[in-house]
Amino acid sequence: MRHFKRFLLSAATGMSALLICAPAASAAGGAGADSFPPREEVFQLVAQQTQGTFVDVDGSSGPSQGDEFVISGNLLRGAVPVGTYSQICTLTRTAPGDEFDLQCASDLSLPLGQLTVQGRFTVTGAGPGDIDLAITGGTGRYRTAHGSVHADSVSDTETHLTVHLIR
Secondary structure, X not given: XXXXXXXXXXXXXHHHHHHOHHHHHHHHOOOOOOOOOOOXXXXXXXXXXXXXXXXXXXXXXXXXXXXXXXXXEEEEEOOEEEEEEEEEEEEEEEEOOOEEEEEEEEEEEEOOXXXXXXXXXXXXOOEEOOEEEEEEEEOHHHOOOEEEEEEEEOOOOXXXXXXXXXX
């Protein structure tokens, strides 16, 4: 169970990192939301988890469908805080060897609006593999946002993100 929680935390942190991309976009500047053609901004961010809770829905000793991980934290560009994030990941599939799939939905709260990110990825005994999630929309300056976020988990509480934001 400890192994499962550690990898679930790393995977969820990876997703959280994806949310960090939106704050970087607001700091990066560039074309406005009404520009044509749409402009892609690529930038790096760091997601630092500050809170996390594992919800075991059936009380079993291992992962089971429906278990959830709820996390929140800060988004940084370099050492500068640029926003906060929150995320809920639901375990949707289990397999032998501590392998499971997570479906995650996240939001980034930034000074100029919110950005939403979601997707599914697989976690194995070796940890989360590639984590690539979709930017599904936003509010304020990000009302037309789409694109993707790639996350690399560095530790249980820190994830490096590469954001491909199109607006």
